[in-house]
Amino acid sequence: LIVNVETTPATTPNDHMIAVVHASLAQRHHLPTMHLADKGYTSAQVLLDSQRDDQVAIIGPVADDPSWQAQAGEGFAKADFQIDGDRQVATCPAGHPSVSWLPNTYPKNGVVWEARFSRQDCTPCPHRAQCTRAKKEPRILGLQARDQHEALQTARAAQTTEAFREQYASRAGVESTHEQAIRRCGLRHCRYIGLAKTHLQYLATAVAINLIRVGEWLAGTLTTPTRCSRFAALQGAA
Structure with a gap:
């Protein structure tokens, strides 16, 4: 389920939002001890600040050395x-x-x-x-x-281990949430002008997705497995 929604201008870097999200979750006593995040959120400063200020371990791949x-x-x-x-x-x-x-x-x-x-x-x-x-x-x-x-x-050393890959694999489920929000609820189409109204739209979208998922769970509806493209199927057959 979606437990927090933040709406920002498109130019806001992802890693600037971790502290905001944690503060919001802490107010509602939902702050986790471990937060799985993608590479956009795992700067060195975020890793340090999150552990020091919120006692939350950020688990995710960090940027490789670009040199x-x-x-x-x-x-x-x-x-x-x-x-x-x-x-x-x-x-x-x-x-x-x-x-x-x-x-x-x-x-x-x-x-x-x-x-x-x-x-x-x-x-x-x-x-x-x-x-x-x-x-x-x-x-x-x-x-x-x-x-x-x-x-x-x-972090770079840890992300090469099998233990990290197994732990981080749990984050894959959020990708289906992204797709559901985009394809079923039109998340990428902003219906309003202004950040406040856009935030209201996203809140309504999150509530709708949660209701859909609770309803499917109560009805015993099985989740659809990840679709395999025809090209990927050919690779598997080969």
Whole structure:
């Protein structure tokens, strides 16, 4: 059943809404201890804030490292460096320590520190082509705040495990709720102008879906299994 409805402008980032949803659920004593969410809601700051402020564990895939080093998979992504936040030193996979650890001049995407390595180490390094594409400059490692960095690395490691996949599989059921709201109740078609009226429409849609589901449950109506496309069926047969 749908237990909370929030309506926002289309430009509102998903991860900005987790705290709002949790506050609304807490007021009605519906706050869970675990919240399954998709990748749009699982920024490092959300993982930390939710656990600290609401005692709710956000379970969901976090964004992969977008760097070309991570995509290459040759051992020179940020996760392959040893980060010592206490000493403010990063050690590369080849064993060379950073020579400086300075605040990022233009913070972006949560990157607040830059660990810079020595030219004397980077220039002759046999792994330079796998580590940096700079012509002359050494490797510069952009780092988030320590707690964010550790939360993100922990989450990335956890999401590769079978236990995570089994736990997160429970979220698949909400996709049918999305489809029911879209196909049966026209959720994507806004009938009114203005956020307040639109929110009223969405509240009515949520109530309608809940009534439909309660009625089907009382009537013993079996849920329809996920439809398999003809192309997917051919793949299975092959």
